[in-house]
Amino acid sequence: MDDLIQVSGLKKYYPITSGVLKRVTGHYKAVDDVSFSIGYGQTFGLVGESGCGKTTVGKSILRLIEPTDGQILLEGKDLRAMNSAQLRSARKDMQIIFQDPYSSLNPRMTVMELISEPMKLHNLASGSELQDRVCNLLETVGLSRIEMKKYPHEFSGGQRQRIMIARALSVQPKIIVCDEPVSALDVSIQAQILNLMKELQQNLGIAYLFIAHGMPVVKHISHQVGVMYLGKLVEVADSESIFSNCLHPYTQALMSAVPIPDPDVKRKTMIIKGEVPNLAEKQEGCLFAGRCSRCTARCREEAPILREVESGHQVACHCV
Amino acid sequence: MKYESNFRKTVKKFFRRKLAVVGLVICLVMLFVAIMGPSLSSYSPSETVVEDRYQPPSSVHLFGTDDLGRDMFARILDGARITVAVGVGSTCIALVAGTLLGLLAGFFGGVFDTVISCFMDALWAFPAIILALAINTVLGPSLLNIFIAIGVVYIPDFFRIVRSRTITIRELEYVIGARAIGQNSISILWHYVLPNMSSTLIVQTTLCCAKAVIAEASLSFLGLGVPLPMASWGSMLKSGYPLLERAPWLSLFPGICIMLLVLGLNFLGDGLRDALDVRIRDD
Amino acid sequence: MKQETNQEYLLEIKDLTTAFLFDGKPVPVTVNVSYGIKKGEILGIVGESGSGKSVTVKSVLRLLPSPPSSILNGEIYFHGQNLLTLKEKEMQKIRGNKISMIFQEPMTSLNPVYTCGNQITETIMLHQHLSKEEALKKAARMLDLVGIPAPESRLKSYPHQLSGGMRQRVMIAMALSCEPELLIADEPTTALDPTIQAQIITLIKELRDSIGLSVMYITHDLAVVAEICDRVVVMYAGMVMEIAEIRDLFHAPLHPYTQGLMQAMPRINQQSEMLYNIPGMVPHATQMPTGCRFQPRCPYATEVCSQACPELVDAGDGHMVRCFHYEKLRKERVQNG
Numbered sequence: 001m002d003d004l005i006q007v008s009g010l011k012k013y014y015p016i017t018s019g020v021l022k023r024v025t026g027h028y029k030a031v032d033d034v035s036f037s038i039g040y041g042q043t044f045g046l047v048g049e050s051g052c053g054k055t056t057v058g059k060s061i062l063r064l065i066e067p068t069d070g071q072i073l074l075e076g077k078d079l080r081a082m083n084s085a086q087l088r089s090a091r092k093d094m095q096i097i098f099q100d101p102y103s104s105l106n107p108r109m110t111v112m113e114l115i116s117e118p119m120k121l122h123n124l125a126s127g128s129e130l131q132d133r134v135c136n137l138l139e140t141v142g143l144s145r146i147e148m149k150k151y152p153h154e155f156s157g158g159q160r161q162r163i164m165i166a167r168a169l170s171v172q173p174k175i176i177v178c179d180e181p182v183s184a185l186d187v188s189i190q191a192q193i194l195n196l197m198k199e200l201q202q203n204l205g206i207a208y209l210f211i212a213h214g215m216p217v218v219k220h221i222s223h224q225v226g227v228m229y230l231g232k233l234v235e236v237a238d239s240e241s242i243f244s245n246c247l248h249p250y251t252q253a254l255m256s257a258v259p260i261p262d263p264d265v266k267r268k269t270m271i272i273k274g275e276v277p278n279l280a281e282k283q284e285g286c287l288f289a290g291r292c293s294r295c296t297a298r299c300r301e302e303a304p305i306l307r308e309v310e311s312g313h314q315v316a317c318h319c320v
Numbered sequence: 321m322k323y324e325s326n327f328r329k330t331v332k333k334f335f336r337r338k339l340a341v342v343g344l345v346i347c348l349v350m351l352f353v354a355i356m357g358p359s360l361s362s363y364s365p366s367e368t369v370v371e372d373r374y375q376p377p378s379s380v381h382l383f384g385t386d387d388l389g390r391d392m393f394a395r396i397l398d399g400a401r402i403t404v405a406v407g408v409g410s411t412c413i414a415l416v417a418g419t420l421l422g423l424l425a426g427f428f429g430g431v432f433d434t435v436i437s438c439f440m441d442a443l444w445a446f447p448a449i450i451l452a453l454a455i456n457t458v459l460g461p462s463l464l465n466i467f468i469a470i471g472v473v474y475i476p477d478f479f480r481i482v483r484s485r486t487i488t489i490r491e492l493e494y495v496i497g498a499r500a501i502g503q504n505s506i507s508i509l510w511h512y513v514l515p516n517m518s519s520t521l522i523v524q525t526t527l528c529c530a531k532a533v534i535a536e537a538s539l540s541f542l543g544l545g546v547p548l549p550m551a552s553w554g555s556m557l558k559s560g561y562p563l564l565e566r567a568p569w570l571s572l573f574p575g576i577c578i579m580l581l582v583l584g585l586n587f588l589g590d591g592l593r594d595a596l597d598v599r600i601r602d603d
Numbered sequence: 604m605k606q607e608t609n610q611e612y613l614l615e616i617k618d619l620t621t622a623f624l625f626d627g628k629p630v631p632v633t634v635n636v637s638y639g640i641k642k643g644e645i646l647g648i649v650g651e652s653g654s655g656k657s658v659t660v661k662s663v664l665r666l667l668p669s670p671p672s673s674i675l676n677g678e679i680y681f682h683g684q685n686l687l688t689l690k691e692k693e694m695q696k697i698r699g700n701k702i703s704m705i706f707q708e709p710m711t712s713l714n715p716v717y718t719c720g721n722q723i724t725e726t727i728m729l730h731q732h733l734s735k736e737e738a739l740k741k742a743a744r745m746l747d748l749v750g751i752p753a754p755e756s757r758l759k760s761y762p763h764q765l766s767g768g769m770r771q772r773v774m775i776a777m778a779l780s781c782e783p784e785l786l787i788a789d790e791p792t793t794a795l796d797p798t799i800q801a802q803i804i805t806l807i808k809e810l811r812d813s814i815g816l817s818v819m820y821i822t823h824d825l826a827v828v829a830e831i832c833d834r835v836v837v838m839y840a841g842m843v844m845e846i847a848e849i850r851d852l853f854h855a856p857l858h859p860y861t862q863g864l865m866q867a868m869p870r871i872n873q874q875s876e877m878l879y880n881i882p883g884m885v886p887h888a889t890q891m892p893t894g895c896r897f898q899p900r901c902p903y904a905t906e907v908c909s910q911a912c913p914e915l916v917d918a919g920d921g922h923m924v925r926c927f928h929y930e931k932l933r934k935e936r937v938q939n940g
Contacts, residue, residue, distance in 0.1 A: 049796035049797070049798065050767075050796055059496070062500055064496055064499055064500060087502075088502040088504075089502070091500060091501060091502035092502065094500075095500060095501070096496075096497060096500045098493040098496075098497065100493060103492050103493045103494065104493040104494050104497055105494055105497075106494045106498070106511070106512050106515075106516070107494075107516065108511075108512075108515040108516060109511075117501065117503075118501040118502075121501060121502055121503060122502065156884055158884060159884075164497075167497075167501075171501065186651035186652055186823060186885070187651065187823060187824075187825070187864055187867050187868055188651060188863065188864065188867050188880060188881035188884075189651075189884060190867070191867035191868075191869075191878040191879065191880040191881070192880045192881075192882075194869065194878055195877050195878055195880055198876070198877065213796060213797065214797075215797065215871055216826075216868065216869040216870055216871045217869050219869065219871055219874075220869035220875070220878065221869075240874070243871055253798060254797065254798060255871075256801075257797040257798040257800065257801035258797055258826075258871055259800075259801070259804070259824070259826035259827050259829065259830045260826060260829065260830070260870075260871065260872065261825050261826040261828075261829045261853070261865070261868060261870065262829055262853060263829045263849045263850050263853050264850070264853075265829075269801040269802075269805060271801075271802060271805075272798055276766075
């Protein structure tokens with residue numbers, strides 16, 4: 001089966017300028033040569049610490065940020081080659097939901113307006129049909145139709161996230177980029193939203209690019225997981241094996257830092273020492289080398305590339 | 321917890337501020353006077369009665385009479401029309417032009433933003449009254465030209481506020497989300513950016529009105545105000561000035577009216593700012 | 604007149620009811636909250652937003668602005684002294700000196716225009732009457748204690764020159780600089796990355812072991828609680844629902860809410876298709892249900908639950924629970940092994 005989305009060699013560099021003339025003196029490599037693909041109805045989890053570029057990847061795929069280089073194929077069509085009219089119609093197939101349910105909905109629009117706007121824009125429905133579809137969508141995400149006339153500030157965080165999901169669903173997208181969708185929610189509400197997202201995936205066959213920093217959440221929802229470190233993918237594998245058998249030293253450190261809700265399990269946290277390299281400077285070798293316990297001479301000279309070490313398990317490390 | 325109740329909350333908050341209510345009442349009275357004009361008085365503002373020159377305020381002539389024997393109260397009522405018109409008119413020009421340019425510059429950025437911002441800074445750096453003077457001199461005396469002269473001076477006020485708010489709102493997730501569903505830039509500006517700065521604009525508009533009234537008075541005082549036979553409070557103030565010792569009421573009443581209107585607008589503006597600011601809570 | 608207090612506790616909160624003004628009327632946001640913390644103990648306070656966990660500890664330090672807040676009822680004993688009756692001047696001697704606090708946002712809790720050294724020495728000089736040099740020396744020692752390399756040079760750094768984890772360490776150093784007996788940590792790792800969170804947790808545990816610090820650790824994350832705490836207070840909608848030793852709580856939670864929270868958490872070491880979810884949401888302070896506050900969301904609720912609010916009772920071995928049906932939960936657990 002072909003993949004829904006194929007990303008290859010995605011790069012986003014921000015120029016660093018200096019002086020009055022704004023001469024470009026270097027590049028900040030927020031995303032550097034990232035490649036992965038997502039199948040129909042699959043969830044790809046993207047994890048990493050703050051500043052690793054995972055959000056930039058998500059926004060670049062939708063061309064909300066213009067990538068510097070790389071190819072993004074949505075069902076075989078190159079998104080980067082599209083003109084603005086083509087892109088606008090392609091947006092029907094891909095949607096995004098954000099972390100903060102307080103800033104992601106226009107406070108001046110009612111729920112009805114919020115959910116119907118995408119459908120109107122793409123001429124999917126009008127008049128009473130539009131109204132019916134908004135009602136259906138509200139029910140799908142577990143809200144009642146009486147809420148239609150209300151404004152976002154009258155809802156709790158979890159409910160707003162449901163509205164956001166309904167809005168994204170309204171154009172029947174094939175993929176939704178979810179940028180930390182549950183990080184701002186309470187545990188009990190988080191479970192409700194995660195269940196809802198899983199249910200929708202099973203019923204509607206939507207694929208997700210799920211960006212988060214909470215490992216247990218990613219593990220719960222993803223089929224495949226990619227770990228990012230300083231703009232690069234360091235490990236990609238299916239969800240089960242990345243959590244039971246992670247190979248990259250950075251992934252291992254990340255996993256060991258996840259608290260386990262059992263007072264009898266005494267985990268050994270691997271403390272990562274050393275300084276994070278400055279991405280604005282030219283880097284040689286592996287970016288993790290300075291903090292890695294298994295660092296060798298080769299690591300300092302040659303940057304490892306992501307390669308398949310087991311079936312479906314890719315790692316970017318010389319030592320594996 | 322309905323949206324209406326939110327609106328009501330704002331109204332309640334506004335009415336809890338005594339000064340704001342005072343400001344609102346002053347502004348409403350002034351507006352009423354401006355609309356009704358001289359019909360509120362039994363005298364005509366232009367009727368000259370030579371025997372009644374320099375009458376001090378009395379029960380017959382509430383605000384006295386001027387050097388031509390015209391009833392000052394009727395003239396004040398008539399002048400309200402011009403003063404309020406200049407305040408509102410020039411503010412409208414500043415509001416529309418400043419907001420439009422600010423939205424475009426803030427949203428699209430780039431060279432357009434740099435050029436417009438530079439121009440606005442230059443405009444801003446010019447002493448307002450001198451700028452208005454210059455524009456007025458070039459365009460010649462007419463009511464419309466006064467609107468334009470004062471309006472242009474206050475464009476940078478709106479431009480700056482709108483531009484910076486636009487830059488903030490542009491980066492918010494709901495605007496990025498609107499782009500993600502395929503919304504075009506004009507729509508985003510109109511439906512997403514503009515409504516979310518409406519409270520800032522309302523406050524700024526009120527305060528700008530007050531400044532415009534002062535600017536008009538200053539221009540009139542310099543003899544560059546509305547052309548005769550129109551008379552604003554500012555021009556009455558000026559014509560009464562040489563007679564200050566003989567008939568102080570000629571400049572006193574226009575002066576008080578200007579002060580009241582400006583004070584009222586400022587109170588109203590401050591009250592609106594507090595009432596519309598969700599961070600300020602009374603309870 | 605000295606009130607009867609539990610000698611075991613360093614700090615004891617008794618029947619604390621704090622209210623906030625909503626539309627001009629005071630509405631209680633915490634009701635009869637009672638718990639204590641022992642010396643050298645790490646006490647976890649767990650709850651979702653709106654549970655009143657933060658309000659309670661801020662009441663302890665009297666950090667809530669009044670109005671809109673007011674303490675309607677209750678006592679807070681620290682060394683047998685009721686903090687609520689102290690004058691503001693006396694309270695200032697306790698704040699930052701005997702009891703100190705760290706917050707969630709290390710970005711905003713440090714003043715960006717002063718160096719770290721400046722801010723730490725200020726606290727030290729305020730409470731300990733040391734000279735500038737002595738205070739600086741002490742500040743360097745504190746930074747060393749919280750694991751900041753090259754402390755002398757770090758004293759000259761401004762907050763924006765430090766990473767999030769470093770800033771939280773500086774906050775802790777500052778909080779510990781006057782050798783407090785109690786540290787109140789309000790979601791200290793929520794804004795941090797997991798690897799940094801792990802480091803801060805380790806640090807707090809080490810400090811407890813080395814200097815016998817008592818810590819009140821407020822969090823919404825049960826996994827963090829399992830890592831660090833000795834005893835846990837579970838709060839919901841302004842009330843204490845359960846207090847238990849860490850093992851008892853995780854192996855045998857007796858309150859349906861605690862049980863629900865545990866099941867709602869995705870876990871890294873097990874795979875499940877769907878998570879358990881607690882239906883509904885935390886009620887607003889002005890719209891509290893009658894009877895037990897958890898009853899509308901509770902799978903065990905019966906008629907009695909909506910009629911009366913259960914008391915916080917001892918279910919054995921100091922395991923306190925506020926539920927009519929805790930015996931049923933206990934039985935079910937025994938049956939299910």
